[in-house]
Amino acid sequence: MAHFNPEADDAYWQHSADNNLYDTSGNVIASDVTHGGGAGLSFRVFWNGDLADDFYGKNILEYWNADNNAFWRLQINGGNYVYGNYNNSSKQNPCVSGDLLGDWREEIVTWDQSGSDYRLVINATSHETDYLVPHLMDDYAYRAQLISQNDCYNQPPHLSCDLIHEYTRQLTIPAGGWTAFYAPYPVSVPAGVTAYSVTGVNATTHTLKLTALAAGATIPANAAVVINGTAGQTVAFRPSTKSAANVLRTYLRGDLVTQKLTSNSTSVVFYQLQPHPNNANALIFRRVNNDTMQDAATPWLQVTTSASIPAIDHYWLSASQIPTAITETADEAIPVPSYSVDGRAISEDQPHKGIVVRQGRKILKR
Numbered sequence: 261m262a263h264f265n266p267e268a269d270d271a272y273w274q275h276s277a278d279n280n281l282y283d284t285s286g287n288v289i290a291s292d293v294t295h296g297g298g299a300g301l302s303f304r305v306f307w308n309g310d311l312a313d314d315f316y317g318k319n320i321l322e323y324w325n326a327d328n329n330a331f332w333r334l335q336i337n338g339g340n341y342v343y344g345n346y347n348n349s350s351k352q353n354p355c356v357s358g359d360l361l362g363d364w365r366e367e368i369v370t371w372d373q374s375g376s377d378y379r380l381v382i383n384a385t386s387h388e389t390d391y392l393v394p395h396l397m398d399d400y401a402y403r404a405q406l407i408s409q410n411d412c413y414n415q416p417p418h419l420s421c422d423l424i425h426e427y428t429r430q431l432t433i434p435a436g437g438w439t440a441f442y443a444p445y446p447v448s449v450p451a452g453v454t455a456y457s458v459t460g461v462n463a464t465t466h467t468l469k470l471t472a473l474a475a476g477a478t479i480p481a482n483a484a485v486v487i488n489g490t491a492g493q494t495v496a497f498r499p500s501t502k503s504a505a506n507v508l509r510t511y512l513r514g515d516l517v518t519q520k521l522t523s524n525s526t527s528v529v530f531y532q533l534q535p536h537p538n539n540a541n542a543l544i545f546r547r548v549n550n551d552t553m554q555d556a557a558t559p560w561l562q563v564t565t566s567a568s569i570p571a572i573d574h575y576w577l578s579a580s581q582i583p584t585a586i587t588e589t590a591d592e593a594i595p596v597p598s599y600s601v602d603g604r605a606i607s608e609d610q611p612h613k614g615i616v617v618r619q620g621r622k623i624l625k626r
Contacts, residue, residue, distance in 0.1 A: 262304035262313035264324040264331075265289075266424055266501045267448070272324075274301055295320055295331065302351050303416040306359070306366045306396075308334055309389035310501045311423040316342075316368065316416070318352045326501050337386050344370025344381035353414040355380065358406040359396035365389065366396070390445035390481040391499075392516075393423065429497040433489040436541040438577040440533055440559040442484040442514030446504055447497035449477050453489035457505075458512040458561070463569045467579045468512075468545075468561075473505045480504035484514040484559035486577050491541075514559045521552045521560060529571045530554075531561035545575040 261273035270284045274293060281290040295301075295317055303316040308323050314334065315322040319341040321334040336342055346352040355369045361384060368383040396419060397403050405417035429443055433453070441455075449455045455477065460469035470486060478500040479485055485507060489495060521530035531545035532554065545561040554560050565571045576582050 262315075262418075263422055263424060264304075264313050264315065265326060265329075266310055266312035266324070266499060267326045276301060290329065293331065295322060302353065303357060304418075305357055305368065305416065306364065307385050307387065309365065309385070309387040309391070311391060311393075311427055311499050312501065316357070319343075319346070327503055336383065342368050342370065342383045344372050344383065346370060347414070351414070356406070356409045356414075358402075358409075358417050362395040362397070364391070364393035364396055391423075391427065392444075424499055427499050430494055431487065431497065432494045433487070433491055434543065435491045436539075436543060436581060437488055437491050438543060438581055439487050440484060440512065440577070441479075441487050441497070442557055442559045443479065443481070443497060444514075444516040444557065445481050446500045446502075447479050448500040448502065449473060449475065449479060450495040450497060451476070452493060453487050453495050455479060456486040456488070457507045458484075458486060459508050461511060461561075461563055461569060461575055463572050465579065465582075466572060466574060467576050467582070470578065471508075473507070477505040478502045480507055482514070482516075483507040483509055484512040486512065488578065511561060511563065512559055513562050514557060515554075516556060518556045519554045519560075521548060521550075521554050523550050527565040527571070529563050529565055531563065531575060533559065533561075542581045543577060544581075545577070547571065547573050 261271050263271045265272060268283070272281050272283055272289055274281050279292045279294055280288045281293045283289055295315065301317060304313040305316040305321070307314040307316070307321055310323075312324060315324075315331055321336055321342065322331040323334055324330075325332040333340070342354075344354075346354060355371055357368045358366050360367045360369070360382070365385045365387070370381045370383065372379050372381050396417075397406070399419050399421070401420035402417045405415075409415070409417070427445070429447060431439070431441055433439060454475075455473045456470035457473060458468050459471050461467075462469060468486065473479070473485070479497075523529065530548050530552065532548050532552070533543055534546040536542040536544050561575060563569060563571075
């Protein structure tokens with residue numbers, strides 16, 4: 261039993277009496293499921309870099325292919341089999357398996373013999389991963405099960421939590437129904453919301469150009485999208501291993517760590533997601549001053565200016581957000597911040613003489 265399918269909520273299990281694969285309610289997920297090389301039904305392992313368990317039996321590794329709903333064979337460092345000899349002729353166990361090297365993917369330790377010389381062989385994955393997971397040995401239940409492999413019946417260790425559930429991201433849709441979302445690893449678009457890739461900007465209408473992703477599509481790792489849903493609705497973005505949709509990263513960006521947004525020689529202008537000052541139910545991407553810090557995992561808008569795309573003050577996420585009142589949509593309705601040359605914000609009613617910076621231009625106030 262293990263959480264093989266990353267798109268399912270719970271574990272699957274199989275036994276030697278038949279070849280069916282079952283869920284935790286006893287429903288048949290797949291029939292006639294056999295594993296290559298006559299592998300037994302003994303072990304699970306984290307190997308291919310996603311958060312789901314992979315199948316391991318005898319010297320065979322397989323993963324659940326969510327696009328095809330079947331187990332597929334895994335290559336092991338360029339080969340088809342785990343290297344080394346096993347213990348116990350019926351179960352063919354390794355010496356030990358677990359997160360020995362600390363990168364959360366697990367190692368499989370076997371043994372080898374050359375003449376009268378014996379040696380331990382550590383099989384380690386060569387698959388990259390999008391996930392940062394603490395050393396699994398920090399989980400006390402996992403550590404106890406790994407240690408028990410050497411003093412009682414040899415079975416694989418399990419965590420005290422489910423990584424797929426732990427790395428599911430919750431998002432509450434704000435008033436107005438529009439927001440933006442970023443994840444450093446692939447996630448699926450939940451039911452009840454629509455995700456959009458930002459494919460451009462319209463400086464005339466102050467709006468983003470959006471392309472909708474298919475319902476349930478997978479957002480690729482390190483990509484940011486615009487989200488539309490019902491205000492107040494909380495949705496869950498689950499880690500996904502399905503083929504990812506095409507999401508443009510030119511305009512809407514994000515990062516796993518806090519970033520300093522600094523303009524460069526190509527006249528890049530940055531915008532942060534902020535509440536509209538005259539409409540409490542709306543969010544806009546608002547232009548920010550140079551060297552502004554952007555919180556980790558929070559999307560920002562990045563626009564390269566040109567004659568057709570000037571450095572305007574703000575962008576609406578969607579044209580449907582724009583209020584119909586002229587006083588709401590005019591640029592003058594939104595206070596434009598001014599800054600001193602050393603970066604301090606200056607309010608409009610604050611006396612200040614000398615050079616101030618406003619919308620990227622230096623102005624001399626007498």
